[in-house]
Amino acid sequence: MVNRRQALTGVGGAGIVAALMAAGFRQEPVAMAAAGAGAAAPPPTTITFTYRNHTITITVSGDMVMAKVDNRPAVHVSLDSLRRYHSHLLPFSDYTDLRKMLSDLVDMHERKVLAL
Structure with missing residues (x-):
């Protein structure tokens, strides 16, 4: 059984990092595709x-x-x-x-x- 301290420092922290990394890897190709498609901001x-x-x-x-x-x-x-x-x-x-x-x-x- 995972207690609160382990969840906050160890096991829970690793899960949070893994979730954030997975979310980041999913968004990166989309951002790269938008940048490659010539979606440049208009000049000021x-x-x-x-x-x-x-x-x-x-x-x-x-x-x-x-x-x-x-x-x-x-x-x-x-x-x-x-x-x-x-x-x-x-x-x-x-x-x-x-x-x-x-x-x-x-x-x-x-x-x-x-x-x-």
Whole structure:
């Protein structure tokens, strides 16, 4: 009979490792087939606009958006499944318009509420 200690350290651990390896070996050929079939991600899209004398550059890549304000380090914005944009700089807000979100960030920067 296997007790709890043996299950957690020995026999159970070996079973978990075996199950994870089997799952990994099953998924690898599928991933290789998808990569070989030319399923490359589309190239990122870059958009530039000006708001209140600040140049904002947006790079969209899938569900991730990176924005630079006046070529400063990028602001990370994520896009959820409901097509709403979220940023860690505005944690309690979500936007359906990306330009409006970035305009609000610039406004907050000018009011010295946050530093971009």
